[in-house]
Amino acid sequence: MSRAISLQNVTKRYGRGAPAVDRLSLSVDPGEFLVLLGPSGCGKSTVLRMIAGLEEITDGELYLDGEYSNHLPPGGRGMAMVFQNFALYPSMTSRDNIGFPLRFEAPGEDHAPRVEATARLLGIADLLDRYPGQLSGGERQRVAMGRAISRRPSVFLMDEPLSNLDAKLRNHLRAEIAQLTRELGVTTVYVTHDQSEAMSLGDRVAVMRGGILQQVSKPREAYGLPENVFVAAFIGTPRINLLQAVVHAPLEGRMSIDLGRQRLALPEPLSPDHQLLRIQQGRRLIVGLRSEAVRIAVPSQARPGEVPISGIVEHVEFQGHEALVHLNTGSQPALVPDLESPRPQPAPRRRQSQGGSVLSRLRERTHVSGPVVVLDEPEAPGITPDRPALSSGDLVVRTGPDLRLRTGAQVPLLVDLAHLYVFDHYGRRICPTPNELPGFEI
Ligand code: ADP
Numbered sequence: 001m002s003r004a005i006s007l008q009n010v011t012k013r014y015g016r017g018a019p020a021v022d023r024l025s026l027s028v029d030p031g032e033f034l035v036l037l038g039p040s041g042c043g044k045s046t047v048l049r050m051i052a053g054l055e056e057i058t059d060g061e062l063y064l065d066g067e068y069s070n071h072l073p074p075g076g077r078g079m080a081m082v083f084q085n086f087a088l089y090p091s092m093t094s095r096d097n098i099g100f101p102l103r104f105e106a107p108g109e110d111h112a113p114r115v116e117a118t119a120r121l122l123g124i125a126d127l128l129d130r131y132p133g134q135l136s137g138g139e140r141q142r143v144a145m146g147r148a149i150s151r152r153p154s155v156f157l158m159d160e161p162l163s164n165l166d167a168k169l170r171n172h173l174r175a176e177i178a179q180l181t182r183e184l185g186v187t188t189v190y191v192t193h194d195q196s197e198a199m200s201l202g203d204r205v206a207v208m209r210g211g212i213l214q215q216v217s218k219p220r221e222a223y224g225l226p227e228n229v230f231v232a233a234f235i236g237t238p239r240i241n242l243l244q245a246v247v248h249a250p251l252e253g254r255m256s257i258d259l260g261r262q263r264l265a266l267p268e269p270l271s272p273d274h275q276l277l278r279i280q281q282g283r284r285l286i287v288g289l290r291s292e293a294v295r296i297a298v299p300s301q302a303r304p305g306e307v308p309i310s311g312i313v314e315h316v317e318f319q320g321h322e323a324l325v326h327l328n329t330g331s332q333p334a335l336v337p338d339l340e341s342p343r344p345q346p347a348p349r350r351r352q353s354q355g356g357s358v359l360s361r362l363r364e365r366t367h368v369s370g371p372v373v374v375l376d377e378p379e380a381p382g383i384t385p386d387r388p389a390l391s392s393g394d395l396v397v398r399t400g401p402d403l404r405l406r407t408g409a410q411v412p413l414l415v416d417l418a419h420l421y422v423f424d425h426y427g428r429r430i431c432p433t434p435n436e437l438p439g440f441e442i
Helices: 044-052 094-105 112-121 137-150 167-184 195-201 219-224 229-234 272-280 358-364
Strands: 005-012 021-028 033-037 059-064 079-082 155-159 187-192 204-209 212-217 241-248 256-258 263-265 284-289 294-296 306-318 323-328 395-399 410-416 420-423 429-431
Touching (some): 033 195, 044 155, 094 137, 137 167, 241 272, 241 395, 323 410
Parallel strands (some): 155 187
Antiparallel strands (some): 306 323
16 A cells, blocks of 8 residues: 655744744655655755654644544554664564564564565565674665565655665665665655755655755756756756856847856847846846756857857866866856755865955855845956956866866857756746746656
8 A cells, every 4th residue: 555645834843943844835646756855954854754753743734645644643654764874673683673563563473474575575585684783784774674664664754765875885775765666656755965866766856945845846857947046056967057147138139148258149039938038137147057058169060049158178077988177158156055065166266355245154154945046246347356367167068088178278168048047036947937948858
């Protein structure tokens, strides 16, 4: 059996401060694999624990199979949880660890067949007589999963179950979890801060930030149609390029997007999306370009919809099958607070302003709710003492591994306007316009 879970306007407050989860409405279909994704502290585990009944819901409703279940005790929910810090009983064999909940639930019954069937499913049948101290990290996690599976729960709740494992094992077990949960057809809610894990596992991904749900959609849609700049920046590697921009829409002449020292000239006739940008004339906006939206090529190679700019090579990251080229196009990056592990930048060359600017204070904020975006402060025109002609790298582009690029060289670039995102000052996507996706096949 597999359950439907529905959270309606659910809020969790631990104290007097901002709620850990703020008016969350989210439904999970029976048998669905839903991933809760977001940076540390955004409320993912709290949501999971409320579903499990381990945390009281401050406000709002939880429905299980359509029945109001806020006060149902954890034991009555038919759910099994797997944690990051899985705790196996050290003095019990794998067999006893897996069978422990069964012995607890139905003492006196013979649970051996079910324990063995579970172990076979997880590929650990030959480890049943070992103690946790005699198992590797991956094997221990499999036993922990076995303990959850053996109960035949109607819901799996998994809280970063792979975080303690090395990358290779994580990838391996990730694939196994996906296969297993599908085979069992059990509704699964899986918490992770790792976007690649979320993208590869989830039927749908719910992105959270500061206790607030940002977007819930299929992984491809979250990548291709991010509803705001936070989702755009949180999902995808390398991180999307986010540049400060202003739309130029003269009464006569071509419309363009000003990126600081260069402009993207929008081709005529304007697409419906670009037409709509006209009303943004003069406002400070954010342009988002994923690394695959820009390529190193001369203007004569431009395909329809591609427009030329240029950049100076700052740094090349060789990745084996490809290289990531960090370029300087003279634009100012837009910063998104709350994202973990910001994109590594080459050695900073910009002068820091003295005395703590508004920007630096905003950068220090650790907890921001809602789609707030920080734009760099406008430059004082004409005053650039001790400053290089261009600011530090602002654009990352993918190339083949064989292209030899010298640091400091100027390279021609083609920007594919079909893959251009524009976000307003609050970080909401305004291009492509919501519910439309020119250039993408979802
Ligand atoms: P995540 O799983 O996304 O890392 P959590 O759900 O664990 O986030 O936490 C969300 C917020 O709630 C954090 O600010 C965290 O410090 C706070 N929090 C979590 N558990 C408690 C608790 N038991 N008491 C007080 N604050 C808590």
